[in-house]
Amino acid sequence: LAKTTQPISMDSYEGQEVNITCSHNNIATNDYITWYQQFPSQGPRFIIQGYKTKVTNEVASLFIPADRKSSTLSLPRVSLSDTAVYYCLVGDMDMNYGGSQGNLIFGKGTKLSVKP
Amino acid sequence: GAGVSQSPRYKVAKRGQDVALRCDPISGHVSLFWYQQALGQGPEFLTYFQNEAQLDKSGLPSDRFFAERPEGSVSTLKIQRTQQEDSAVYLCASSPPTRAGANVLTFGAGSRLTVL
Numbered sequence: 001l002a003k004t005t006q007p008i009s010m011d012s013y014e015g016q017e018v019n020i021t022c023s024h025n026n027i028a029t030n031d032y033i034t035w036y037q038q039f040p041s042q043g044p045r046f047i048i049q050g051y052k053t054k055v056t057n058e059v060a061s062l063f064i065p066a067d068r069k070s071s072t073l074s075l076p077r078v079s080l081s082d083t084a085v086y087y088c089l090v091g092d093m094d095m096n097y098g099g100s101q102g103n104l105i106f107g108k109g110t111k112l113s114v115k116p
Numbered sequence: 117g118a119g120v121s122q123s124p125r126y127k128v129a130k131r132g133q134d135v136a137l138r139c140d141p142i143s144g145h146v147s148l149f150w151y152q153q154a155l156g157q158g159p160e161f162l163t164y165f166q167n168e169a170q171l172d173k174s175g176l177p178s179d180r181f182f183a184e185r186p187e188g189s190v191s192t193l194k195i196q197r198t199q200q201e202d203s204a205v206y207l208c209a210s211s212p213p214t215r216a217g218a219n220v221l222t223f224g225a226g227s228r229l230t231v232l
Binding site: 032034036041042043044045046049085087089091093094104105106107108109 | 120149151157158159160161207209215216218219220221222223224225226
């Protein structure tokens, strides 16, 4: 299973763009990259998923270079409510879709603190 | 239902007691996951079901932990003879029956277990 490495914490100010980079050097060909957000006393919430290049949704963008050994979650113009822990995961969708292994492994995540 | 429902939200047990934690996934979600989250840590994978079949239980920390999903919907995580180190939040998640959604987990709010 591919392991991920993220910064433990990051600080930002309201209105800034925040980029959180995750390293996954041993990502496998079939692995997708998925990011989750977690607030205190809540379960993690799906943010975005991608395989290569760039993915954008209403919440964030995900940048994945050609070698796929890293990925960057970009949060535009953060607000105080974006203060949370952000997790980067890599996993084979076929494992979780009828496969023999539930293989979405969470690391410790990045604790983002947004200040006024 | 609209989301993943877990009960009880809070459980206090004396050391040695048995506990049962319930998860009601989103209707139609065939994959169901249990995670354990200690304070300040990321969620740790426990076990994974595809319908009623428990396909991966590699994360269960000891034989005191048992999970079941007899009819392929509601799941119960049972912990026998609880120990203080079992104190944690137990998260349940489910994912839709599509390959593209296999890694898009919807989490419940969790059951916080405190063992005295």
